[in-house]
Amino acid sequence: MSQTPDWNQILLPVLLNTVYEAVTIVDSDGIVRHWNDAAEQLYGIPADDIVGKSILDFSWKSLMVERVLQDGVAIEHAYHEPRPGVHVLINTSPLVVSGQTVGAVSVEQDVTSIVRLGQELMQTNSLRAIPRSESDNQQNNPNPWAAVWGHSPVLREAVHTASRAAGTDATVLITGESGVGKELFAHAIHKMSSRADGRFIAINCGAIPKHLFESELFGYNPGAFTGADRKGRQGKLELARGGTLFLDEIGELPLDLQVKLLRVLEEGTYYPVGSDTPVEANVRVLAATNQELQHLIEKNEFRRDLFYRLNVVQIGVPPLRERLEDIPLLTQRYLQEFSLKFNRPIPELNPEVTITLMRYDWPGNVRQLRNTIQRLVILSEEGHVHVHHLPHELRQDSAWQGLGTWDSQSNTAEQPAATDVPLGAFRNPAAGGQFFSLQGRHVTREDILQALHRTYGNKTAAAKLLGISRGTLYNYIQRFQIRSE
Ligand SMILES: Nc1ncnc2c1ncn2[C@@H]1O[C@H](COP(=O)(O)OP(=O)(O)O)[C@@H](O)[C@H]1O
Ligand SMILES: [Mg+2]
Numbered sequence: 001m002s003q004t005p006d007w008n009q010i011l012l013p014v015l016l017n018t019v020y021e022a023v024t025i026v027d028s029d030g031i032v033r034h035w036n037d038a039a040e041q042l043y044g045i046p047a048d049d050i051v052g053k054s055i056l057d058f059s060w061k062s063l064m065v066e067r068v069l070q071d072g073v074a075i076e077h078a079y080h081e082p083r084p085g086v087h088v089l090i091n092t093s094p095l096v097v098s099g100q101t102v103g104a105v106s107v108e109q110d111v112t113s114i115v116r117l118g119q120e121l122m123q124t125n126s127l128r129a130i131p132r133s134e135s136d137n138q139q140n141n142p143n144p145w146a147a148v149w150g151h152s153p154v155l156r157e158a159v160h161t162a163s164r165a166a167g168t169d170a171t172v173l174i175t176g177e178s179g180v181g182k183e184l185f186a187h188a189i190h191k192m193s194s195r196a197d198g199r200f201i202a203i204n205c206g207a208i209p210k211h212l213f214e215s216e217l218f219g220y221n222p223g224a225f226t227g228a229d230r231k232g233r234q235g236k237l238e239l240a241r242g243g244t245l246f247l248d249e250i251g252e253l254p255l256d257l258q259v260k261l262l263r264v265l266e267e268g269t270y271y272p273v274g275s276d277t278p279v280e281a282n283v284r285v286l287a288a289t290n291q292e293l294q295h296l297i298e299k300n301e302f303r304r305d306l307f308y309r310l311n312v313v314q315i316g317v318p319p320l321r322e323r324l325e326d327i328p329l330l331t332q333r334y335l336q337e338f339s340l341k342f343n344r345p346i347p348e349l350n351p352e353v354t355i356t357l358m359r360y361d362w363p364g365n366v367r368q369l370r371n372t373i374q375r376l377v378i379l380s381e382e383g384h385v386h387v388h389h390l391p392h393e394l395r396q397d398s399a400w401q402g403l404g405t406w407d408s409q410s411n412t413a414e415q416p417a418a419t420d421v422p423l424g425a426f427r428n429p430a431a432g433g434q435f436f437s438l439q440g441r442h443v444t445r446e447d448i449l450q451a452l453h454r455t456y457g458n459k460t461a462a463a464k465l466l467g468i469s470r471g472t473l474y475n476y477i478q479r480f481q482i483r484s485e
Pocket of ligand 1: 177180181184185366370
């Protein structure tokens with residue numbers, strides 16, 4: 001008897017039951033040779049009932065494997081609903097020995113939880129919730145935060161901080177990528193403040209030419225400079241009197257104006273251009289930035305003293321990719337909004353579309369999602385939205401490149417291999433491809449609860465989200481005594 005371990009014998013079973021995907025291995029006759037734990041779960045069929053039998057007898061499975069056995073060509077990222085209510089992404093490869101196809105390996109990823117979100121969304125749609133104009137009308141709605149949609153803990157946390165700050169006259173610095181809703185937050189803070197009856201005046205510091213900025217902000221008196229309006233002009237500080245001044249893209253404010261703004265904030269007075277009489281400023285200042293002000297400070301492009309003065313309360317609005325669970329609600333609301341606007345029926349999203357929306361990393365955040373949904377409503381055909389209606393960047397940047405569909409005849413193997421994005425890698429580059437960054441810290445009960453919440457209790461998906469194995473997840477569930485309902 002040889003002492004050398006037979007690696008293939010040892011490795012294969014361990015490998016099969018370590019991966020998250022359902023793995024099926026068949027021989028050239030379609031007889032099932034391996035059927036792992038995940039396959040048992042996905043299909044609800046124990047290995048004992050299927051190993052040794054022909055997969056071709058199982059109608060839900062036969063076509064895909066049959067095709068691969070026949071053509072000897074791999075199928076990548078095909079969407080497939082093997083039985084009602086189960087949605088998978090499937091990769092199937094032939095096993096080739098000396099040019100002969102001797103079998104096939106099929107790897108399936110359960111994306112049912114994502115699709116279920118989409119379907120729940122559709123059901124809610126059919127109830128026809130109240131359109132935005134009525135539900136969120138700022139005048140009628142006593143709660144200004146109703147306009148900020150989303151239930152994710154990270155968003156609610158930001159809303160919580162913002163509403164605490166709203167009641168005070170404190171300066172607030174709102175940070176976050178473009179399109180995350182910074183201006184929406186600023187507006188809600190204003191509406192919730194004691195200045196709600198005053199005006200909300202926004203200035204985009206990046207959009208006003210440097211030489212006009214001062215007069216824009218401080219206004220000028222009659223005849224202040226050549227070319228000035230003879231009657232003089234009110235500055236934004238004056239227009240916002242008794243209300244709120246929102247300084248968007250504050251990082252773009254020229255340095256000399258940073259000094260002047262700081263003086264207004266510190267002393268509460270300012271001088272209109274061409275005037276030597278100080279005017280009292282009566283505004284609450286909110287500022288927003290999508291840049292790291294710390295970096296600008298290091299490069300001497302932003303004044304540290306102004307930063308501290310603005311940063312009394314900081315609210316970080318998280319990017320959409322860090323709160324993907326908000327996507328269904330936002331999608332639903334925008335589907336309603338634009339269907340109403342274009343007088344079209346609310347379209348139904350194909351499961352592939354829902355999956356793509358959930359897997360995309362949304363560099364343009366909510367603004368990009370809103371535009372995307374608007375497009376989908378416009379392009380929808382007979383109340384349906386298909387993957388080809390999605391904008392190019394969504395299809396290209398997701399795992400759908402090289403998509404092979406169930407009935408497609410295209411040879412996807414010839415296309416460049418798509419970057420395979422596992423379900424859990426809701427691509428958060430900052431978190432190393434994982435939704436949660438658990439590296440270098442302990443997993444908390446809250447992490448586990450959040451992951452289960454985000455995946456609607458699907459443990460396989462939750463484990464992927466956390467970047468841990470199912471077994472490890474079960475250990476944590478036991479250790480933290482989390483009950484599943
Ligand atoms: N949580 C949200 N709920 C509803 N609409 C949102 C939300 N976040 C952003 N939006 C919408 O997305 C778009 C961009 O928001 P905006 O506040 O202008 O982002 P930013 O100022 O961060 O670039 C707007 O149409 C806004 O109404
Ligand atoms: Mg903005």
